[in-house]
Amino acid sequence: MYTSPVDDILFTLNHIAGLDGDASVDADIVEAVIWEAGRFCDATIAPAAARGDKEGSKLANGEVRSPTGWPEIYRAWAAAGWNGLAAPMEAGGQGLPHRLQIAAMEIWNGGSMAFALAPMLTAGAAEALAAHGSDALKARFLPKMVSGEWTGTMNLTEPHAGSDLGTLRTRAERRDDGTYRIFGQKIYITWGEHDFTDNIVHLVLARLADAPEGTRGISLFLVPKFIVNEDETLGARNDLFCHSIEEKLGIHASPTCTMIYGDGRFGEEPGAVGYLIGEENRGLACMFTMMNNARLAVGAQGVAMAEAATQGALAYARERRQGKAPGAATASPIIDHPDIARTLLTMKALTQGSRAITYLCAEAVDRAHEAEGDEKRHWQDRAALLTPIAKSFPTDVGVEVASLGIQVHGGMGFVEETGAARLLRDARIAPIYEGTNGIQAIDLVTRKLPLGDGAHVRGLIAELSAIAKAVTSVEGDKGAWGETAARLDKAIGELITATDWLQSELAAGRLAAALAGATAYQRLFGLVLSGVLLAKGAAVVVEDGRQPQRIALARFFAENLLGETAALADAILHGANSLEAARIALN
DSSP states (O other): OOOOOHHHHHHHHHHTSSOTTOTTSOHHHHHHHHHHHHHHIIIIIGGGHHHHHHHOOEEETTEEEOSTTHHHHHHHHHHTTGGGSSSOGGGTOOOOOHHHHHHHHHHHHHHOHHHHHHHHHHHHHHHHHHHHSOHHHHHHHHHHHHHTSSEEEEEOOBTTBSSOGGGOOOEEEEOTTSOEEEEEEEEEEETSSOSSSSOEEEEEEEEETTOOSGGGGOEEEEEESEEEOTTSOEEEEOSEEEEEEOOOSSOTTSOEEEEEESSSSSSSSSSEEEEEESSTTOHHHHHHHHHHHHHHHHHHHHHHHHHHHHHHHHHHHHHOBOSOOTTOSSOOBGGGSHHHHHHHHHHHHHHHHHHHHHHHHHHHHHHHHHOOHHHHHHHHHHHHHHHHHHHHHHHHHHHHHHHHHHHHHTHHHHSGGGSHHHHHHHHTTTTTSSSOHHHHHHHIIIIITTGGGGHHHHHHHHHHHHHHHHHHHHHTTTOTTTTHHHHHHHHHHHHHHHHHHHHHHHHTTOHHHHHHTHHHHHHHHHHHHHHHHHHHHHTOOOTTSOHHHHHHHHHHIIIIITTHHHHHHHHHHHHHHHHHHHGGGGO
């Protein structure tokens, strides 16, 4: 059974993500929020995860029924105020740092990823509405979304238009009263229909008849399941419905819906009533507010899956006895065997490194929100640079660690009884949705490396170098750090070489060569960030007495996992030509 890792979360928030000593938030509030989130999750959400996976959500007559007890869990969760954690106070939220929101998201996902998807999307939809909606729209919809009384969704994908949104066909028609009518089909709409709340607020991308082609002609509309009257009561059913839900590999309790807009099933005339968010033909920019929020939250999903898998594998390895470990006279717990210990440490190190990256990105979001002028631009660029890494690396790690967790369990991991298989099934979607990790790599190399004419990424790498050098001064004569500093320095050097090469290829117009190494570069960057941030945390002396364990884990990462960076750098610099030549093998 998953137990919220409150101590590790608080340590990372305070000593990696900069909340320790941050005057903008009270330390006691931070601790109280995280402890209470863990208590709620461990008592309510986590125990329902297996049942939710087994029962799944069911569709009948256009209505979705979630697993037994889940609506009650959600309503209790919303009534406790969790949905408004980081939302603005003027909209009924608590105005707490985004770092706390991401930490809480990790906790909810650790309990049940399928459950946590509903509030994750609602938070993103509410942020997009708050940033781009009219005052009238915000007054009517935002408070109930912030409270969790209503949920929100994101409607982008169509059967023929996945990542290439410029080809979408859902259409919008203007009406004389200032509203629009929406017609079309959207697929893969997470929690697009459910029984948690009495209204669902869909954010839908659609195209006007006179719009420019491609992504420049996309508009964003707010389309509620039920029309909201002037007095804020619910009125008529809007002309939209869930046609079907997908049979999926994982996240079974989360309904992934095909949504139909404007076929005349509801309302006096065909067309779902929609309200424009932002400006006509500028909808994609508005939706990216939600997507960037969601990408970081998906990174937290990866951390959560890795954490849950690590906990399960550790518990099993301490109990399961097989064979005699070196030096043992009798059958040993498998954790005593060197290969199992190596596997478990790999899982733990990757998990904690991923958490550090995710929270560091959330800190940049907070700093950008608080700052002004040049400092604001700096933190906006930092958040932009870190977001593709914070989405991709933890989600890849979530799959990798969940798979290792099955391996530790052996045959028991391959059957459903232990829950190890569910974690891998659930984790596998995270590298795919909210922009595949390959798309994140393209974004990182082509859009984020050039920020500030390439100076911003070099500045971040310089900061990482400074942290690595500081580790040297901490080592003293103890020897506990081993070769950590040297390994970090080598890996950072490989990151610098790869960065310089990619920037030179882009400057020379050799886009294909740069993109051939994009995914390897993204992984390389994530590994370096993980290694440096683990070392940074290990150098902090706190009263919990766990510094020796943190140093040991940082050393293990540096000496066992950072070696991959050399191979990645080599592939980045020298892999493009062989990739192009090998295309013949695909014919």
